[in-house]
Amino acid sequence: GIQVEQSPPDLILQEGANSTLRCNFSDSVNNLQWFHQNPWGQLINLFYIPSGTKQNGRLSATTVATERYSLLYISSSQTTDSGVYFCAVDHTGTASKLTFGTGTRLQVTL
Amino acid sequence: EAQVTQNPRYLITVTGKKLTVTCSQNMNHEYMSWYRQDPGLGLRQIYYSMNVEVTDKGDVPEGYKVSRKEKRNFPLILESPSPNQTSLYFCASSPFINTEAFFGQGTRLTVV
Numbered sequence: 001g002i003q004v005e006q007s008p009p010d011l012i013l014q015e016g017a018n019s020t021l022r023c024n025f026s027d028s029v030n031n032l033q034w035f036h037q038n039p040w041g042q043l044i045n046l047f048y049i050p051s052g053t054k055q056n057g058r059l060s061a062t063t064v065a066t067e068r069y070s071l072l073y074i075s076s077s078q079t080t081d082s083g084v085y086f087c088a089v090d091h092t093g094t095a096s097k098l099t100f101g102t103g104t105r106l107q108v109t110l
Numbered sequence: 111e112a113q114v115t116q117n118p119r120y121l122i123t124v125t126g127k128k129l130t131v132t133c134s135q136n137m138n139h140e141y142m143s144w145y146r147q148d149p150g151l152g153l154r155q156i157y158y159s160m161n162v163e164v165t166d167k168g169d170v171p172e173g174y175k176v177s178r179k180e181k182r183n184f185p186l187i188l189e190s191p192s193p194n195q196t197s198l199y200f201c202a203s204s205p206f207i208n209t210e211a212f213f214g215q216g217t218r219l220t221v222v
Contacts, residue, residue, distance in 0.1 A: 030208040041198055041216045048210035086153075088211075096141045096160075096207045097168060100153040 002027045002091045004101035012107045013077050021072040021104045023087030031090035032063050033098065034072050038083045046072070046085075077108045112137045116201050116214035123191055123221055131186045131217050133201030139212075141204045142184040146170065146197040147216075153200070159184055160207070191221040 003026040013019055023032075034046040047054050047061040049070065054061055058077075063070040074081055084105050088098040114135045123129055135142065143158035145168075155168030159178040173195055175187040184203075188195060201214040 031210075033210060035213075041218065043200060043213040043216070045210070045212060088153075090208060096143070096158060096204055096209075096211070097155045098145075098153075098202075098211060102152055 002029070002089060002099050004087060004089055004099055006085075006087055006101035006104050008104060009102065010105045010107075012109065015078060015108055015110055017077050017108075018073070018075045019077060019106070021074070021085055021087075021106075023070040023072070023101055025068050025070075025087075025089050025091075027068070027091050029065065029068075029089040029091045031096075031098070032065075032070055033088050034061055034070070035086045035088065036081075036083050037086060037103070043086075074106075077106075079108045079110065082106055082108050112212075114201055114203050114212050114214040116199075116217050118217060119215060120218050121220070123219070125192055125221055126190050129188050129191060129219075131188075131199060131201075131219070133184045133186065133214060134182050135184075135201075135203040135212070136182065137203060137205070137212070138181065139203035139205050140181070141207060141209075141211075142178065143168065143202050143211075144174070144176065144184070144186050145200045145202065147200065148197050156186070156199075191219075193221050195219065196221050 036044045051065045084103040087101040144156040157176040159165045199217045204211040
């Protein structure tokens, strides 16, 4: 099956700092999404981005499908950004199944 | 508000006692699926449904049943829960194949 690797696995930032999270995948994909899992366990949709670039406030994402990677940028981080960030891809074309990466655990401190 | 709603949010049960976790979406989505999340194993798909009366197994279907009698509802049934089914469960829906998936709030299940 497809492999989805995220880096770094853990990240500690001071409030106000910027960061880049990376997602590499081993095969072509039909769908790529970024999620934030907050400390209460909820999965929050950040971006649906199978290709191209999108921005939403302090967050932006870029997917280069031909090179099989996606980047999530967080600018001016806040303590509420803490949690785990997941990249998830669907490459089946038939089952609409998301394969999740192992996640990047982000902690933003004061 | 467009959403996927799971119930209950938290459940502690005993081995062998049948339970159902409900999932409902109000977006008229065709696709629905169930995932479980476990430490070290990430999120894995249990079952999915492409439309009413159409369901299929995901990666970890053993011990689970689903049904899709109405487009909006996709309940997950554990006929005889065991401790290895202790997990965080998520229901998801999407409009069509290969489109954005929306997740419910999660159900934290403990089987003792």
